[in-house]
Amino acid sequence: MRSFEKNLNQFSEAGIRVVGISVDTPDETRKYMIQKAGYSFTFLSDPKLETIRRYDLVHANEIASGKDIARPAEFLLDSSGTIRWRMITENFFKIAQPEQVLQATKALQ
Amino acid sequence: MRKTNWQIWTGFFLSLVAAFSYPLLFVRWAITREFPWANLTLFAIALVLLFLGLRRAFKPDKKIISRIFSSLAAAFGVLLLAGLLYLIYVMGSWLPASTGAPQVGQKAPAFTLTDSNDKPVTLAQLLAEPINNKPPKGVLLIFYRGYW
Numbered sequence: 570m571r572s573f574e575k576n577l578n579q580f581s582e583a584g585i586r587v588v589g590i591s592v593d594t595p596d597e598t599r600k601y602m603i604q605k606a607g608y609s610f611t612f613l614s615d616p617k618l619e620t621i622r623r624y625d626l627v628h629a630n631e632i633a634s635g636k637d638i639a640r641p642a643e644f645l646l647d648s649s650g651t652i653r654w655r656m657i658t659e660n661f662f663k664i665a666q667p668e669q670v671l672q673a674t675k676a677l678q
Numbered sequence: 679m680r681k682t683n684w685q686i687w688t689g690f691f692l693s694l695v696a697a698f699s700y701p702l703l704f705v706r707w708a709i710t711r712e713f714p715w716a717n718l719t720l721f722a723i724a725l726v727l728l729f730l731g732l733r734r735a736f737k738p739d740k741k742i743i744s745r746i747f748s749s750l751a752a753a754f755g756v757l758l759l760a761g762l763l764y765l766i767y768v769m770g771s772w773l774p775a776s777t778g779a780p781q782v783g784q785k786a787p788a789f790t791l792t793d794s795n796d797k798p799v800t801l802a803q804l805l806a807e808p809i810n811n812k813p814p815k816g817v818l819l820i821f822y823r824g825y826w
Contacts, residue, residue: 570822571706584815586804590791591824598794601825613791613799620789625778626821632772639821640773646786646817650805653816657779661770662705663712670818677815 574608576667583674585645592616592638615639626657645670647677686731686748689724693755696720697762714766721759728752786819 573580573587580587587610589602598612615621621639628640643665645654654673656665700717704710710717728751734740735748780786790800804817 570820572708573818573820580818581809584809584812586807586809586814586817587820588804588817589820589822591822593824595792595794595796597825603794606825611799611804612794614793615789615791620787620791621821623787623789624780624821625776628774628823631823632769633826634823638823640776641823642776642779642821644780644786644819646805646819648805648813648815650786650788650801652780652782652784652786655779655782657776659771659773660767661773662766663770665820666708674816 570608571606572667573670574610576671577610579667579671580674583671584677585670585674586611588613590615590620590639592618592621592636643670645673645677653677683731683734683744683748685727685734686751689727689729689731689755690751692720692724692727693758696724697758700762700765714762717762721755721762724755725759728755 570589577587589608589610589612591598591612591614593601593612593614594616595612595614598614602608602612613620618627618637618639621627624642624644626639626642627637629637631638640657641661641664642657643655644652647653653676654670656669658664696717699720700714704714704716709715728748732748732752735744786801788801790798793799801817805814808814
């Protein structure tokens with residue numbers, strides 16, 4: 570996440586909108602991600618896990634938080650909404666890197 | 679005058695640093711997160727010091743109490759290393775399989791969610807609203823756990 574924020578200019582130049590989705594409420598996102606951590610990309614709240622469930626990314630009873638949250642995953646969509654690249658990690662500590670995604674954006678029209 | 683067994687003490691504190699600097703610091707950067715180079719290096723130094731301290735504690739002139747303490751410190755250091763590896767490689771993979779996630783080539787399922795200004799936002803809007811006065815080429819959706 571932090572590395573995407575640092576490379577946000579490159580994503581904007583490539584015409585890619587970066588959007589974070591989690592179970593956090595808009596209030597929590599404002600307080601922690603925007604004000605405290607200084608993130609500036611778009612954040613969407615899915616506290617009832619409706620979209621997270623539709624994308625089959627529910628991590629039920631996650632051990633550290635003790636609640637249902639989203640497992641880490643990244644999807645790159647083209648302007649028609651078709652998925653052109655995705656990463657569904659098998660290890661929490663290994664998530665998509667901006668360089669990988671920027672490489673994949675080169676194939677988009 | 680008795681000299682303190684500095685190897686055991688330094689090794690003990692360094693193994694604490696080696697373990698806790700992963701979640702507190704080195705997890706921030708992909709290069710030190712995906713494979714814990716920095717922490718394993720610190721652990722290697724810590725374990726060498728613990729070994730030297732242990733060897734010193736077991737010299738014939740040393741007291742039983744220093745042997746017990748040194749053994750406990752060394753065992754604790756090894757446990758911390760095992761704990762860190764368990765966190766990264768075992769607990770890190772405790773993720774659901776998500777076999778039903780949309781595939782490359784499929785349309786991303788539509789959604790309407792609330793943004794951080796409490797406004798509803800649709801996927802169609804995200805795909806249409808200009809970036810730097812130009813139509814966007816795409817959208818990157820990052821699903822994440824939420825704040826800690």
